[in-house]
Amino acid sequence: MAAYAETAAKTVLATAGRDRDRTVKSLVFLGLLWFSLFFGVLVLVALIVSTALEGAPRFDSDLITRYSSTLSPERTGFRAGILGSLMVILVTAAMSVPIGIAAALHLEEFANKDRWYNRFIEVNLQNLAAVPSVVYGLLAVAFVTLMGIHQRGLVISGAVALSLLILPVIIITTREAVRAVPREIRDGSMALGATRWQTTWKQTLPSAVPGIATGTILGLSRAIGEAAPLLIIGTATAIRFDPNGLMSQFTALPLEIYSTTSQSREDFRVAAAAAIIVLLVMILALNGLAIFIRNKFQRSW
Amino acid sequence: MSTHSVTASSPGTEANRHTAGGSVGSLSDVAQEIERHLPDKLMDPIMETSLLNIYYGDFHAVHDVNLAFGKNEITALIGPSGCGKSTVLRALNRMNDLVPGARVAGTVNYQGQNIYARGVDPIAVRTHVGMVFQKPNPFPKSIYDNVAYGPRVTGMKVDDMDDLVEGALRGAALWDEVKDKLKQSAYGLSGGQQQRLCIARTIATKPNVILMDEPCSALDPIATARVEDLMLQLTQEYTIIIVTHNMQQAARVSDRTAFFTARPDETTGNRTGLLVEYNLTKQLFSQPSDQRTEDYISGRFG
Numbered sequence: 001m002a003a004y005a006e007t008a009a010k011t012v013l014a015t016a017g018r019d020r021d022r023t024v025k026s027l028v029f030l031g032l033l034w035f036s037l038f039f040g041v042l043v044l045v046a047l048i049v050s051t052a053l054e055g056a057p058r059f060d061s062d063l064i065t066r067y068s069s070t071l072s073p074e075r076t077g078f079r080a081g082i083l084g085s086l087m088v089i090l091v092t093a094a095m096s097v098p099i100g101i102a103a104a105l106h107l108e109e110f111a112n113k114d115r116w117y118n119r120f121i122e123v124n125l126q127n128l129a130a131v132p133s134v135v136y137g138l139l140a141v142a143f144v145t146l147m148g149i150h151q152r153g154l155v156i157s158g159a160v161a162l163s164l165l166i167l168p169v170i171i172i173t174t175r176e177a178v179r180a181v182p183r184e185i186r187d188g189s190m191a192l193g194a195t196r197w198q199t200t201w202k203q204t205l206p207s208a209v210p211g212i213a214t215g216t217i218l219g220l221s222r223a224i225g226e227a228a229p230l231l232i233i234g235t236a237t238a239i240r241f242d243p244n245g246l247m248s249q250f251t252a253l254p255l256e257i258y259s260t261t262s263q264s265r266e267d268f269r270v271a272a273a274a275a276i277i278v279l280l281v282m283i284l285a286l287n288g289l290a291i292f293i294r295n296k297f298q299r300s301w
Numbered sequence: 302m303s304t305h306s307v308t309a310s311s312p313g314t315e316a317n318r319h320t321a322g323g324s325v326g327s328l329s330d331v332a333q334e335i336e337r338h339l340p341d342k343l344m345d346p347i348m349e350t351s352l353l354n355i356y357y358g359d360f361h362a363v364h365d366v367n368l369a370f371g372k373n374e375i376t377a378l379i380g381p382s383g384c385g386k387s388t389v390l391r392a393l394n395r396m397n398d399l400v401p402g403a404r405v406a407g408t409v410n411y412q413g414q415n416i417y418a419r420g421v422d423p424i425a426v427r428t429h430v431g432m433v434f435q436k437p438n439p440f441p442k443s444i445y446d447n448v449a450y451g452p453r454v455t456g457m458k459v460d461d462m463d464d465l466v467e468g469a470l471r472g473a474a475l476w477d478e479v480k481d482k483l484k485q486s487a488y489g490l491s492g493g494q495q496q497r498l499c500i501a502r503t504i505a506t507k508p509n510v511i512l513m514d515e516p517c518s519a520l521d522p523i524a525t526a527r528v529e530d531l532m533l534q535l536t537q538e539y540t541i542i543i544v545t546h547n548m549q550q551a552a553r554v555s556d557r558t559a560f561f562t563a564r565p566d567e568t569t570g571n572r573t574g575l576l577v578e579y580n581l582t583k584q585l586f587s588q589p590s591d592q593r594t595e596d597y598i599s600g601r602f603g
Binding site for chain 1: 394396399401402424425427428431432434436438439440441450451454455499502503506
């Protein structure tokens with residue numbers, strides 16, 4: 001019996017003859033895969049490098065500490081945009097994170113999935129995440145007008161627009177993080193006499209926090225680069241003061257970059273290129289933070 | 302001691318065996334049989350199910366189970382996969398309530414009170430009837446916090462939490478191994494230690510009955526032996542009901558054994574679990590009174 005198995009094994013190995021992963025067809029295919037990968041990455045690298053080279057002369061402190069100036073374009077800065085973006089993102093986070101997490105917890109832990117309206121909401125969350133960002137700008141205008149705010153381009157309006165934009169993302173990623181907490185943990189908690197609320201609050205939510213944080217930060221990093229919804233709510237493109245509250249006017253870095261690139265003078269285009277690198281650094285810092293949190297705290301069950 | 306068994310049918314003739322499946326559910330038999338066959342010792346069971354039927358949506362998972370569990374005894378529920386033994390176990394502390402679509406009919410009396418009666422709080426039931434699961438499921442917290450979790454969430458009046466934690470860990474034969482690392486994560490423990498931690502966590506809430514759902518199936522033989530020893534010790538204070546796939550385990554630790562099997566529905570083909578035979582363990586293993594039990598314990602099916 002053993003001898004037979006040995007012979008059979010030898011025959012099986014022998015019939016292969018050559019490594020079938022090394023035929024011309026598979027090598028061509030592998031080459032195509034590599035080309036596709038490099039094409040994508042190369043274009044991105046080329047873009048970043050050429051932008052960085054163009055903006056290199058303006059990597060100075062004026063770039064982030066001074067307001068925009070048409071009188072001295074060689075010293076124009078993006079202070080208002082950087083502070084405006086940071087401010088509006090903070091308010092966005094403060095509004096969207098608690099609402100998003102609460103909505104996700106309800107859908108995942110409490111909602112009865114047999115009810116048609118819960119299924120309806122679930123299906124439409126996916127649709128909402130795919131809605132163009134301009135639409136959220138319009139929605140935000142309607143929303144703040146209903147709240148009685150008629151002034152245009154305020155921090156609160158921008159935050160409402162961006163919150164609406166990233167709420168579906170936060171809800172979806174939070175649900176995934178909550179779903180990844182094993183059922184055994186919930187069962188263990190319930191079997192000890194904990195209520196469903198205690199189980200959610202003391203077990204499920206803390207275990208899901210790394211996943212929630214990662215998804216939320218990725219959502220915020222998407223929001224920080226958005227220009228369209230902010231244009232719709234009437235955000236100014238050039239402002240020469242710092243935002244100082246919810247009801248303050250502001251401008252955002254992507255908008256300031258946009259308005260600066262449309263200037264004809266060479267100095268402005270150099271400054272815009274430098275500002276693009278600043279924006280990229282902000283986004284990469286957020287994504288890096290998300291990756292750090294994921295690697296450091298994410299639990300494998 | 303009486304050694305009569307609660308069987309689905311009177312064993313003996315072939316004809317009887319063939320009709321056994323059909324007669325299990327007959328309402329008239331069941332009440333009589335409990336009356337007739339229960340060993341004297343079980344006149345005052347701590348838990349008792351009667352005409353317990355469990356459904357998942359349209360699926361009839363368990364049919365007419367009548368069982369009585371003796372105080373400070375270990376009762377084993379055995380049977381092939383899909384026979385509904387875990388489902389029955391989870392009905393005993395209303396853990397099935399957490400499964401969407403699950404529905405329970407019949408009664409489960411705990412100390413004379415039907416836990417499925419209107420107005421009974423399932424949370425309160427679970428503080429009296431604790432549960433240990435198949436896979437060790439410690440919380441991602443420290444060893445100390447794992448044990449203190451139950452008393453904290455249930456608002457138990459605790460004079461000294463440190464004492465309670467120590468007592469529970471000693472009760473689960475884990476204290477000596479963990480007393481120097483109470484603040485460390487429970488995830489650092491071995492599988493067997495984690496399972497004993499789960500037992501400690503359960504006894505910290507001072508239940509009367511502990512349900513164990515295949516508690517050793519994820520453990521190696523040495524860890525299994527330790528948990529089995531622990532179960533025998535625990536019978537001094539607790540009643541244990543254990544579901545196991547391991548017949549040797551049932552034979553080693555349990556006082557009584559209930560054998561379940563699954564009967565395919567003639568029209569839908571869905572397999573409905575039912576109780577075949579319930580008896581003192583040594584009786585059931587040495588002289589099974591039902592052919593199906595004998596086939597199962599001698600390894601002919603299942």
